[in-house]
Amino acid sequence: MSFNALKEKGIDISRQLRTWHDIAHRHFNKVTVDCYSRTRQILMNGIEIEAWNFKHNIARLTDDEELLAFLAQTKRLEDAQQTTINWFAPADQSVLETTLGYEQVAVDLTAWLAQNEPDEYVKETFDFGLLEDFDHLYRYSQWAYMVHGINPDEIVQGKTDIMLSRPTQYHHNCNVLRLRKPYDKTTAKPQTKVNILTLVSGEQQTHNYYAEHGFAYGNETLRETYAEIKDVEEEHVTMYESLIDPTESIYEKLLLHEFTEVCNYYTCMRDEVDDKLKLVWEEFLAFELGHLQVAAELFKKRENREPEEVIGAEIVIPCHFESQKEYVKNILTTEIDKRLGTDKNYAKIDKLPDNWASYEVQKALGKDGAPTEMTIRLISEAKKRDIILADEKLKKDAPKLLAKGLEDKFQAPNTVSVDEYTKMSKEEFEM
Ligand SMILES: [Fe+2]
Numbered sequence: 001m002s003f004n005a006l007k008e009k010g011i012d013i014s015r016q017l018r019t020w021h022d023i024a025h026r027h028f029n030k031v032t033v034d035c036y037s038r039t040r041q042i043l044m045n046g047i048e049i050e051a052w053n054f055k056h057n058i059a060r061l062t063d064d065e066e067l068l069a070f071l072a073q074t075k076r077l078e079d080a081q082q083t084t085i086n087w088f089a090p091a092d093q094s095v096l097e098t099t100l101g102y103e104q105v106a107v108d109l110t111a112w113l114a115q116n117e118p119d120e121y122v123k124e125t126f127d128f129g130l131l132e133d134f135d136h137l138y139r140y141s142q143w144a145y146m147v148h149g150i151n152p153d154e155i156v157q158g159k160t161d162i163m164l165s166r167p168t169q170y171h172h173n174c175n176v177l178r179l180r181k182p183y184d185k186t187t188a189k190p191q192t193k194v195n196i197l198t199l200v201s202g203e204q205q206t207h208n209y210y211a212e213h214g215f216a217y218g219n220e221t222l223r224e225t226y227a228e229i230k231d232v233e234e235e236h237v238t239m240y241e242s243l244i245d246p247t248e249s250i251y252e253k254l255l256l257h258e259f260t261e262v263c264n265y266y267t268c269m270r271d272e273v274d275d276k277l278k279l280v281w282e283e284f285l286a287f288e289l290g291h292l293q294v295a296a297e298l299f300k301k302r303e304n305r306e307p308e309e310v311i312g313a314e315i316v317i318p319c320h321f322e323s324q325k326e327y328v329k330n331i332l333t334t335e336i337d338k339r340l341g342t343d344k345n346y347a348k349i350d351k352l353p354d355n356w357a358s359y360e361v362q363k364a365l366g367k368d369g370a371p372t373e374m375t376i377r378l379i380s381e382a383k384k385r386d387i388i389l390a391d392e393k394l395k396k397d398a399p400k401l402l403a404k405g406l407e408d409k410f411q412a413p414n415t416v417s418v419d420e421y422t423k424m425s426k427e428e429f430e431m
């Protein structure tokens with residue numbers, strides 16, 4: 001790869017205004033779209049939301065007129081990019097179908113990042129979060145069937161398994177335990193910085209999507225399921241953002257934001273199979289190179305150092321989507337019983353202290369039962385079992401995995417027990 005973003009001019013920010021027609025008119029077909037075109041669309045919406053949001057936040061923290069002028073000009077541009085991308089989703093794609101897309105992003109993106117992450121500790125954190133989003137995909141898949149009658153495979157298109165994972169009721173932690181050790185900005189690789197910022201953006205937008213759409217259904221248990229999983233996404237944002245070195249200056253952070261946008265568009269453009277989307281990725285890559293130019297100049301002027309010190313001289317590939325079934329299966333079978341440790345580390349359930357702070361949180365939140373457990377009860381009441389899409393061996397191992405993933409010290413009162421699960425998993429699901 002030889003693409004040095006700092007050497008590319010892109011399109012100047014003075015030439016990035018577009019008409020409403022150009023901003024809003026395109027959309028894909030939810031039936032024929034490639035699942036990874038949809039995941040790119042979902043992720044890039046999150047990247048643009050973060051770009052816009054970040055710029056508003058730093059605009060409230062600075063009196064640097066030159067910086068403020070750049071922010072003022074580009075906030076609108078980031079915002080228009082966001083609209084184009086988000087509104088690629090067609091009007092007839094339901095909230096639950098979109099939700100399956102969001103969790104497919106989380107699973108396959110996190111798995112890719114984990115395998116391309118040079119920092120072992122950051123990688124372990126990605127693997128930890130991966131299993132949680134994998135379980136969300138499983139819980140929401142039951143609802144997509146119960147509410148819309150769709151086979152979740154219509155969305156994930158055989159690329160991602162639908163399978164129970166670390167049960168969602170155990171994703172609720174003391175948020176202080178979620179805090180991780182930040183990387184050191186002077187030694188961390190650009191890949192690490194871009195990987196984390198990409199994932200933070202994705203998780204933050206997943207949270208926002210559930211926050212804005214969870215009420216769209218009348219079913220009480222589904223509403224509560226959205227509320228429960230949304231709360232986990234809030235924890236994910238806290239966890240992943242805490243990996244970022246907080247001592248980076250706003251100029252350094254701005255540079256990293258523009259570079260992250262460049263890297264993501266570059267990857268999307270390279271990988272895209274949908275012609276309409278590809279043109280947009282290409283155009284927006286050129287826009288972001290224009291943003292990066294200005295951010296790099298500002299960085300040089302204010303910090304008296306070279307942008308290469310922060311972002312290197314080569315493009316990073318943060319969002320390549322491909323089937324990650326094998327990788328996910330491996331993490332699932334070895335780490336389903338992993339929990340957040342007490343020293344910003346990780347521990348297996350049997351090594352947790354009796355006074356582990358997350359027990360209190362799980363007891364308080366799960367007192368009335370977990371909506372995500374009720375989800376499995378509801379579908380098994382109607383269909384004798386849950387929907388699982390995985391190879392036969394993994395399917396067969398599901399009860400054993402559940403037994404490994406449950407905590408002895410806390411189980412929500414409506415927890416599907418290993419016995420109940422073993423019984424239901426002997427049935428066939430009739431689609
Ligand atoms: Fe942007």
Ligand SMILES: [Fe+2]
Nearest residue numbers: 106132133136
């Ligand atoms: Fe999730």
Ligand SMILES: [Fe+2]
Nearest residue numbers: 133203233236
């Ligand atoms: Fe998540």
Ligand SMILES: [Fe+2]
Nearest residue numbers: 258261288291
């Ligand atoms: Fe940008």
